[in-house]
Amino acid sequence: MSLELDxxxxxxxxxxxxxxxxxxxxxxxxxxxxxxxxxxxxxxxTLNVRVAPGDLGRVIGKRGRTANAIxxxxxxxxxxxxxxxxxxxxxx
Numbered sequence: 001m002s003l004e005l006d007x008x009x010x011x012x013x014x015x016x017x018x019x020x021x022x023x024x025x026x027x028x029x030x031x032x033x034x035x036x037x038x039x040x041x042x043x044x045x046t047l048n049v050r051v052a053p054g055d056l057g058r059v060i061g062k063r064g065r066t067a068n069a070i071x072x073x074x075x076x077x078x079x080x081x082x083x084x085x086x087x088x089x090x091x092x
Contacts, residue, residue, distance in 0.1 A: 012082060012084050013038055013047065013086060015078070016047065016074050016081070016082050016086050017036050020070065020074045020088060021036050024036075024051065027066070028055035028058055028059065029054065029055055029058070030055060034049070034050070035049070035051075036049055037050070044085070045085070046088075046089055047086055047087070047088050049088065049089065049090050053092070071087075074086065074088050075087075
């Protein structure tokens with residue numbers, strides 16, 4: 001698990017980060033290249049996901065449907081279990 005913190009507390013998004021990393025690793029060809037970075041800016045927590053260059057399309061899916069499904073699951077997990085609002089971004 002590759003978790004990097006950028007001004008946010010790890011305990012505030014632990015469950016959401018674990019769910020996001022698990023879902024992403026299940027979709028990609030190179031699960032060891034999956035990395036999740038937690039960034040907080042003006043009170044908003046963002047989970048930035050990085051995958052191997054060839055795996056980004058698999059994570060985003062057709063018309064972004066897979067990415068939107070992942071965002072929905074992670075946001076609901078964060079809201080219910082972690083008590084925070086998060087945004088998920090998939091980076092090159």
